[in-house]
Amino acid sequence: MFPERLLSEVEEAVREAVATEVLPRRQRLGAEEVFEKAGPHDLATVADRAAEAHLSAALTALLPGSAVVGEESVYADPGRYAALEGDGWVWIVDPIDGTRHFVSGAPEFSTLVALARGGETVASWTYAPVLGLFATAVRGGGAALGGEPLAAPEDRGAPLDVAFSFPDADADDAAQRRALAALRDSPPDTLAARPTGSAGLEYLAVAAGELDAVAYTWEAAWDHAAGQLLVAEVGGATRTFDGAPFRLRGRNALPFVSARDEPTVRRVLGALGG
Numbered sequence: 001m002f003p004e005r006l007l008s009e010v011e012e013a014v015r016e017a018v019a020t021e022v023l024p025r026r027q028r029l030g031a032e033e034v035f036e037k038a039g040p041h042d043l044a045t046v047a048d049r050a051a052e053a054h055l056s057a058a059l060t061a062l063l064p065g066s067a068v069v070g071e072e073s074v075y076a077d078p079g080r081y082a083a084l085e086g087d088g089w090v091w092i093v094d095p096i097d098g099t100r101h102f103v104s105g106a107p108e109f110s111t112l113v114a115l116a117r118g119g120e121t122v123a124s125w126t127y128a129p130v131l132g133l134f135a136t137a138v139r140g141g142g143a144a145l146g147g148e149p150l151a152a153p154e155d156r157g158a159p160l161d162v163a164f165s166f167p168d169a170d171a172d173d174a175a176q177r178r179a180l181a182a183l184r185d186s187p188p189d190t191l192a193a194r195p196t197g198s199a200g201l202e203y204l205a206v207a208a209g210e211l212d213a214v215a216y217t218w219e220a221a222w223d224h225a226a227g228q229l230l231v232a233e234v235g236g237a238t239r240t241f242d243g244a245p246f247r248l249r250g251r252n253a254l255p256f257v258s259a260r261d262e263p264t265v266r267r268v269l270g271a272l273g274g
Helices: 006-025 046-062 071-076 078-085 099-104 174-184 199-207 221-232 262-272
Strands: 034-039 042-045 067-070 089-097 110-117 120-128 133-138 142-145 160-164 191-195 213-216 237-240 256-259
Touching: 006 046, 006 089, 006 110, 006 120, 006 133, 042 046, 042 071, 042 099, 046 067, 046 071, 046 089, 046 110, 067 071, 067 078, 067 221, 071 078, 071 089, 078 089, 089 099, 089 199, 089 221, 110 199, 110 221, 120 199, 120 221, 133 199, 133 221, 142 199, 160 174, 160 262, 174 191, 174 262, 191 262, 199 213, 199 221, 199 256, 213 262, 221 237, 221 256, 237 262, 256 262
Parallel strands: 067 089, 160 191, 160 213
Antiparallel strands: 034 042, 089 110, 110 120, 120 133, 133 142, 213 256, 237 256
């Protein structure tokens, strides 16, 4: 079972890490403090690394014996991702989701933390400090934004609003690029698609009823675990390209869709050709 005391304790730890390691560096980064990883669309900064180290220490202290799968630590040692294959408690950490926005000085970035066990996300924390947003979710216990429960989003009518992976930059192969191009080129009276920003904030927008769906071609747990639980706890769903549930441990058929309800998932998968 999820230790209920952790809901507030982790929120405090996240706020402290961001206040200590992230916000003091915002709009003050030198060129030598920004790094390319896989390419110009995949950035890290000294703030990402410091915040992840801070959170890793704080979170494992709160839950002794737990492991951490963090974006920066997995980049340094890909073998750390295998912790998700076990049955123990695993913290999933994205210290700065939307690093490109953070580097540019824009406010649309967030810190994402999720707690998983046995391949299932059991709790999540999403913090957008500059926007003043903090969302939490507990599996089977609902989702909240600013301490207020989030209700199931209402049908917003046509067209569906969808945030999606940008075909040229984010798709791994030609089939994925074709699927995303089909989504992008859907009739505007049925579906309005735009390239995604911070995944954590896009999931929060779905949970809050401000966006109908997201469609992504990458499956890194730190980008998706927290947000998918938020969406699930307001009655939403996530399905992969072949219609299967999303697997936190990976090996999913891509692209996948997360949306405010099952019918919306099916409509977006249909637009992708799934």
